[in-house]
Amino acid sequence: MLALGIVLNIIGLGFFCWVLFTLAIYALPFFVGMTAGPYAHGVGAGPFGAIVLGLVAAAFTLVIGQTIFSIVRTPFLRIAVALMFAVPAALAGYYATFGLSGLTMTSDLWRQVFAVIGAIVIGVTAWTRLAASPPDGSSGHGRPALS
Structure with missing residues (x-):
């Protein structure tokens, strides 16, 4: 039984690490949604309105960030947008790793x-996942992507 518990x-822990790496790119939209939701509740939107506004704000942040990153061709602006997503992911990775290492x-x-x-590691992972999309909409192999 002890061996089964260890396994x-x-x-x-492996599952939680996989989830952390997979969801790292969504840290900025999550933070935006979790900021907009309580603010909306505080100004009188009610619980349902706060949840809806938080979800809409998070989705809007994700879509706008990925759209800007895929449209902009200037390396400086692409780096700025990627940093906007990678820094909150790194912050979330810091606290998650700190908590897991406490175990x-x-x-x-x-x-x-x-x-x-x-x-x-988690900040770099979020950076590479966002940067994985080529700036010109091609598949990255010298030919256009299939629609």
Whole structure:
């Protein structure tokens, strides 16, 4: 039973790490939605209105960011948009790695080291996922993408 518990813990931690890497690019829209929702509730939109406004703001942020990134050809502007998505992802990666490392180690110094490494890795992952789309709409192999 002990071996099964260890294996299931490793699988569970692996699943959470996979989810973290997969959802890292959505950190900025999530933050925007979680800011707009409580603000809307605070000004009297009600619970349903706050949820709807938060979802709309998050979706709008994601669509506008990806659209700007795919349309703009200037490297400086592409880097700026990619940083707008990668920095919140790195921040989320820092806190997630810090929390996960707290499950296995007690040294605060090593927790900080692993948290910084996790922030860098997750920020770079979000950056590369956003940058994976070619700027000219082609498939990246010298020929246009199929519609």
